[in-house]
Amino acid sequence: MTAILAEGLYAYYGTTPAVNGLDLTVADGATYGFLGPNGAGKTTTISMLTTLLKPTAGRAEVAGFDVAARPAEVRRRIGIVFQESTLDMDLTAVENLRFQADLCGLTRRAARAAISGMLDMMELTERGDTPVRQFSTGLRRRLEIARGLLGNPRVLFLDEPTTGLDAQTRAAVWEHLNRLRREEGITVFFTTHQLEEAEHCDRIAIFDRGKVITEGSPAELKSIIGADRVVLRTEDDARAAGALSERFGLVAEPTPDGLRLRVSDGATLVPRLCTDLGLAVRSVTVTSPTLDDVFLHHTGTTIRESGSGAGTLSNIGEGLR
């Protein structure tokens, strides 16, 4: 089944399109990353998919229901974690969750069970009676995720769930999200401009100016760019270039830094070079393509306002194991 489907989706603010003809398919149970810089239209997309903003044109279905025609059915099946915190700082964690349980229409008893289950899952049980004002940013985020899950959604939307979190807290949030997905089979759709978060996705869309620039699995995106870059210095680069061509069938480009090669798997080539080239290797560097490279490849510009990370596509596959 398809958890999220968008066909020719547009959102205009005045005469400017914030979402400009979006086509999207997210499989049930998938974790889908929507990666784009500030102002790309990520929040606008989530607003339409979660029935908070009416599409100007096109259509979308979430959990099998049309967002414009059947918004109540959609709302019953989704959870939302907004980009900006919407917790009530003066209330405790439990009180915030109870408020949400009321909105979900849970009975008192069902609410009590759901709240205690969620606090447990997000490891917040001991802080249930603490006013949210005293929570760190990371704890607040976890509480917001707990709140998003209260209605037992099939699809969870998270708008930049980890922006502003330090690396350790971000890892903790992902640990919880990955567990949810394993244990509950929930579909997770999240936006980010942190390159390294792509490692948690089954599929990624790279999105800018209201359009998907490219879409695929992390491995597919890597294969578009293709290659690792290897820069090699030997005792005699001219002879090395000849040997690379004859013995390895590789075209080496001389640069001031050494011979530059593009190969599919730099890590396995390097040991072979050292043993089979027949020349002493002085230095070698291997660089894997980054999502920034993918962005550059498709748009001619680097990703704007990217996060601190330089997550490489080589480590992206790790989240899939």
Ligand SMILES: Nc1ncnc2c1ncn2[C@@H]1O[C@H](COP(=O)(O)OP(=O)(O)OP(=O)(O)O)[C@@H](O)[C@H]1O
């Ligand atoms: N209510 C609004 N009225 C007018 N323009 C808007 C409104 N909301 C967003 N925009 C514009 O639409 C574009 C997309 O905004 P959106 O918030 O969807 O981007 P985003 O990808 O979520 O960005 P960020 O990473 O900063 O959260 C931007 O140019 C923004 O200025």
Ligand SMILES: [Mg+2]
């Ligand atoms: Mg946004």
